[in-house]
Amino acid sequence: xxxxYKELDDILLVKLDxxxxxxxxxxxxxxxxxxxxxxxQKSIAIDMSSVEYIDSSxxxxxxxxxxxxxxxxxxxxxVGLSKDITNLFALTRLDKVFKIYNNFDEISK
Amino acid sequence: xAEPVSKQFLLPNSRQSIKSSVEELLDFIVKQLPDxxxxxxxxxxxxxxxxELLTNGxxxxxxxxxxxxxxxxxxxxxxDKKDFGNRYQPGNITSLLIYDPGYRELLTKxxxxxxxxxxxxxxxxxFVCEEMDxxxxxxxxxxxxxxGLLIITKASDSFTYExxxxxxxxxxxxxIEL
Numbered sequence: 001x002x003x004x005y006k007e008l009d010d011i012l013l014v015k016l017d018x019x020x021x022x023x024x025x026x027x028x029x030x031x032x033x034x035x036x037x038x039x040x041q042k043s044i045a046i047d048m049s050s051v052e053y054i055d056s057s058x059x060x061x062x063x064x065x066x067x068x069x070x071x072x073x074x075x076x077x078x079v080g081l082s083k084d085i086t087n088l089f090a091l092t093r094l095d096k097v098f099k100i101y102n103n104f105d106e107i108s109k
Numbered sequence: 110x111a112e113p114v115s116k117q118f119l120l121p122n123s124r125q126s127i128k129s130s131v132e133e134l135l136d137f138i139v140k141q142l143p144d145x146x147x148x149x150x151x152x153x154x155x156x157x158x159x160x161e162l163l164t165n166g167x168x169x170x171x172x173x174x175x176x177x178x179x180x181x182x183x184x185x186x187x188x189d190k191k192d193f194g195n196r197y198q199p200g201n202i203t204s205l206l207i208y209d210p211g212y213r214e215l216l217t218k219x220x221x222x223x224x225x226x227x228x229x230x231x232x233x234x235x236f237v238c239e240e241m242d243x244x245x246x247x248x249x250x251x252x253x254x255x256x257g258l259l260i261i262t263k264a265s266d267s268f269t270y271e272x273x274x275x276x277x278x279x280x281x282x283x284x285i286e287l
Contacts, residue, residue: 020128022124022127022128022164023124023164023167023168024124024125053128053160055127055160055161055164056160056161056164056255056256056257056259056260057164057168057257059256060254060255060256061254063252063253063254064254066249066252067249067250067252070249070250071250084153084156087153088260091157091260091263091264092256092259092260092263093222093240094221096221096243096247097221097247097249097252
C-alpha cells in the first residue's frame with residue numbers, strides 16, 4: 001500500500017498507492033506506516049495524489065499515525081491532496097494540524 | 110417553483126458497495142438541483158455526508174440493508190437514513206425519556222471542536238458542533254480520531270437522530286439548505 005520513493009536525511013518520502021482510502025484499508029495503512037517508522041525512525045511524508053476517495057475511518061487512521069510519530073518527536077507530513085480531500089481537511093480543521101505540501105519538491109527545497 | 114422530487118433507495122450495508130452507492134445517490138441528487146445552486150460546492154458536502162451516513166451504518170447498525178429517503182426541493186435537500194439495526198446511544202445517554210429538551214451531552218472534545226448531542230424530545234437528538242477558538246492550545250495527543258458525526262454535522266445545516274421504539278427504527282436526518 002505504501003512505497004518508499006526517496007530517503008532524505010531527516011524524512012522519508014513515501015507514496016500511498018491506493019485510490020480508495022476507507023474503512024476497508026485504514027487499519028492496514030496505519031500498521032504499514034508505523035512499521036516503516038519503527039524501522040527507519042524518521043519523519044514521513046506521504047504522497048496521497050493517487051487517492052480519489054477517503055472516508056472518516058481512514059482520516060482517523062492518518063490522525064492516529066500522526067499522533068504516534070509526534071510522540072517520538074517526528075512528523076507525518078501530507079503531500080498532493082486532491083481538491084475534495086483538501087476541502088475535507090479544511091472542514092475538519094485538520095489543515096491547522098498537518099503540514100500539507102503540493103508535491104515532494106516543496107519538501108526537498 | 111418546481112415540485113420537490115423524492116425517491117427511496119434500498120442499499121446493501123457493505124463496505125465494498127459504499128463508493129458505488131454514493132455515486133448513484135449523488136448522481137440522482139445533482140440532477141434534481143435547481144439552476145441557482147453552485148453544484149460543485151454543494152456536491153462536496155452531499156458526497157461527504159453520504160459517505161459518512163453509509164459508513165456509520167456499516168459500523169454500527171449491524172443490518173444487511175439500509176434505506177435512504179431523499180427529497181430535493183428548490184430550498185433544501187433532505188436525506189433520511191433508516192435502518193432497523195442497533196439503537197444509537199449518544200454518549201452516556203441510555204434513555205432520552207429521562208432528559209429534558211435542551212440537555213447537552215458532550216460526545217467528543219479536542220483542541221479543534223466540541224461535539225454535543227442535544228436532546229430535542231423523548232425520541233430525538235440533534236448533533237451540534239462548536240469550533241474551539243484558534244487561541245485554544247492544541248494538545249495533539251488529544252486529537253479525536255472519529256470524524257464521522259463531525260463531518261456530517263459540519264457539512265449540513267441540521268443533523269438529527271430519532272429512534273422509534275415501537276418499530277425499532279433508527280432515522281438519521283440531514284438537511285442541507287440550498
